[in-house]
Amino acid sequence: MGQLNPQFTDDTVIVTGGASGIGRAVAQQFGDAGATVLVADLLEEPKGGGTPTHELIEESGGTAEFVETDVSNRDDIATLVEAARGYGGVDVMINNAGMFIGGSILDLEPEEFDQIHGVNAKGIYFGTQVAANDMLERGEPGSIINTASISSHYAQFEQVQYDSTKGAVRMITRGAALELAEHGIRVNAVAPGQIATELNEGWSEEATEKAANDELIKRVPLGRAGAPDDVAPAYLYLASDDASYVTGELLFVDGGWQVF
Numbered sequence: 001m002g003q004l005n006p007q008f009t010d011d012t013v014i015v016t017g018g019a020s021g022i023g024r025a026v027a028q029q030f031g032d033a034g035a036t037v038l039v040a041d042l043l044e045e046p047k048g049g050g051t052p053t054h055e056l057i058e059e060s061g062g063t064a065e066f067v068e069t070d071v072s073n074r075d076d077i078a079t080l081v082e083a084a085r086g087y088g089g090v091d092v093m094i095n096n097a098g099m100f101i102g103g104s105i106l107d108l109e110p111e112e113f114d115q116i117h118g119v120n121a122k123g124i125y126f127g128t129q130v131a132a133n134d135m136l137e138r139g140e141p142g143s144i145i146n147t148a149s150i151s152s153h154y155a156q157f158e159q160v161q162y163d164s165t166k167g168a169v170r171m172i173t174r175g176a177a178l179e180l181a182e183h184g185i186r187v188n189a190v191a192p193g194q195i196a197t198e199l200n201e202g203w204s205e206e207a208t209e210k211a212a213n214d215e216l217i218k219r220v221p222l223g224r225a226g227a228p229d230d231v232a233p234a235y236l237y238l239a240s241d242d243a244s245y246v247t248g249e250l251l252f253v254d255g256g257w258q259v260f
Helices: 021-032 053-059 074-087 109-139 161-184 207-211 226-241
Strands: 012-016 038-040 063-068 091-095 142-147 188-191 250-253
Touching: 012 021, 012 074, 012 109, 021 038, 021 053, 021 063, 021 091, 038 053, 038 074, 053 063, 063 074, 074 109, 074 226, 091 109, 109 142, 109 161, 142 161, 161 188, 161 250, 188 226, 207 250, 226 250
Parallel strands: 012 038, 012 091, 038 063, 091 142, 142 188, 188 250
Antiparallel strands: none
């Protein structure tokens, strides 16, 4: 089967939440495609341990930098986007940083609600806003890609607080795409399904086995949980010229979860 092979040799890409999980895979694949990558996260080291993402990119011959960033703080995002100016300015903004807090709506504490919305919704909103303003100031239209979820459309049991943030991501994406289209800035989102990452503690080999044995709450038609490397190419596609007529889209990468 053939493969798309987008190249980003002259582009600067920011990936928030790039130290671990899906963001780490996205950052590495953009680095492999020639982009200069700014890896933004609270911690430099991956949650599961190992070599920091920006160092892996550099070891492969790429250019990358780590920028400590709290996406719930707009000033941090502004500092991050300003750091990209040192490489010519942000061309592709990947608003990927996220967190998960589960539990019943009957029990959630106000500070937990504020925390998850501060990262998952506020971080996406201000990441989009700051990056778009920077692109307009430089006169260089670019691409903004947000990390949504199957939860952007579908309710999950005891996940109201998480689902509500991902529903917000969907509408931030669509609203921003509508407003920014006249400026040549495309805004899209990737909606991963059940992906084995550090975000969900314990969700790895066990989840893959359960999916294969049809033991999950809802079956994955392709028969397995996804991995970050399964999701990352969707971001490269949406950022590439191959997607030049795509904006406001929510691209599901879920093994068929949402069609079953």
